[in-house]
Amino acid sequence: MFLPHRITPADTEAPLDMRLNAARLGAITAAYLTYGQTLDMRTNDLADYHFDLPVAGHSRSSFGRRSVDAETGEVVPYLPGEPASITWSTDCAQLCLMVERRPLEQRLSAMLARRVDRIGFVTAPQRGVLEILAPFLHEFEGPGLLRRHPLAASTLEQLLLDGLLLTLQHDFREEVETHHHIPPGPVRRAVEMLEERPGEPWTTTTLAAAVAVSVRALQAGFRRYAGVSPTTYLRNVRLSRVHEELTAAVPGLTVTDIAVSWGFVHLGRFAGSYRQRFGESPSETLGRNRRR
Template identity: 25%
Template sequence: MLRDALLYDAAGRPIKQHHKVLSEDWDEIRAWSNEVYMPYHVAPTGKAAKPNSTMHSAQIGRIIVTRFGYGIPVDIKDWSQDAGNAVVLTTIGGNARHRIDRAQAADTGIGESFVVDCSRTDYHVDFDPDHLQLNLTIPHRVLEEICRDWFGFVPDDALWQCKTLIGGKNSSWLALMDYMARCIAEAPDRLARDRTGRHLEQTICIHLLNEWAARAGFDLENPRNGLAPRHVRLAEEFMRDHAANTPSMVEVAQAAGTSLRSLTLAFKQFRGYPPSQFLREQRLQGVRKALTATEGAGTVSQIANDWGFIHLGEFARLYKDRFGELPSRTLRG
């Protein structure tokens, strides 16, 4: 069923699309993918430079579902974090290699899925010439909303920055994708706006979050996650917004309306690490985003200094420990 997902309705008629379904024009494909997914950089990796792309899409609530392939081997990277989307890519043809870091990659064959939150981390994937994907594009804010409604809290980056395989042959996730495709076939024009679509959106997101959290080693049912006091959440928000200014922990505590001692104890109790570790992670992520976005307009030392890292040797060690490569390697792409 998934191989033909989004192609035909339940009566066997082609599902009407609001865009072209075949294209050999890079600019045309780029404009479409920017609208449906988010901006990213794509380049051919084989002898064929001209794509032979197939594109079909549908909407389930706020989730965009796409059946998409370039028709040639391609390399895709530099997905826009500003677009605010997570993606789940299920391989229904060929093979995909998803980069977890410089040293690790995960291959997905037919029926296997890979999840990455492009709003919170970088992403790099290679597709072979026979690749075909059934993809979900889910706004990060939707995932946060469902976490808050169902689990009573919004997870931190321990979940969102985890890039991982999910599903696979005979899995409940793959069965859910098949059910989703059948729902689209039966009501291709209604699922974007009716209650059935919103219910299916919620089912998909809850199942995804549970699968994702299990592989990230993150317990969504742990009571301490939902009980984190307001001053912890305020401190996290303040550190996200002011990470480049490297506020002191005293300033963070003041912004959260509590004492440094109380804030430190609360972080250790409800997050399992001190607030300084949370701030360092935001700064490292800020540097990584700037390095991947820089095209000859900055150096490693300049960008590191912009994020408050003064001792470059110590910064390089922290960066390599966190991302598995030196910052100079990230800058070179």
């Protein structure tokens, strides 16, 4: 699922109780992994970015002569081209995340509106990633909606990439957080794209790249000229499309089918946004259409 590595159990007489549950989403591979005993794991040179987060027990990661300890909820990044070793406690279970190098670097390049060839994540325990992964893990434990709806899957994949870049410490973090001012032209072009092609897997990053500005500049421009963020604007456009389809839905279509086809992964949150915008629940709109 990930890469070649060697494990050395601390007690060769104890049973190895390895458990692995993994899922892939585009450029991202995530897994729950436990070995059931204390052991050392050593990797060769990594080709992609890896992020390991204990959800039980603790781990110690070593980078050359430097070691860092990670407790439950703390993620440690591992960088391409750099070998590392990890010591797992007996009760350690981890969420292991592998992100393909090129897509992640392309996402950051789009955020900064310039090319980035390598991201120097700080190889120290950090928090906040579990919250980013929660929607991904929830969907793959559910009825498999993402596998049936490519737009929702692609949107979630890009949100995860953006979440890592905006949450973890790296050598471009300060630049990412810098706000820039732009004229109304790029915002106007971005609005036209969202209105004309709302079915594309837009994120703020891809939209900023399409109009040749940085992510922070586009966000500031939307707040100034449109009064909302790019994400909120796109959500409102898609809510309108859902409303149109519910109003004219053919027999057999459900609220879930229509919502997920428009990229709404969190159905509870979708229902709340829909009610706030249209003054009724999605099922009420659909029911009124069927009664007619």
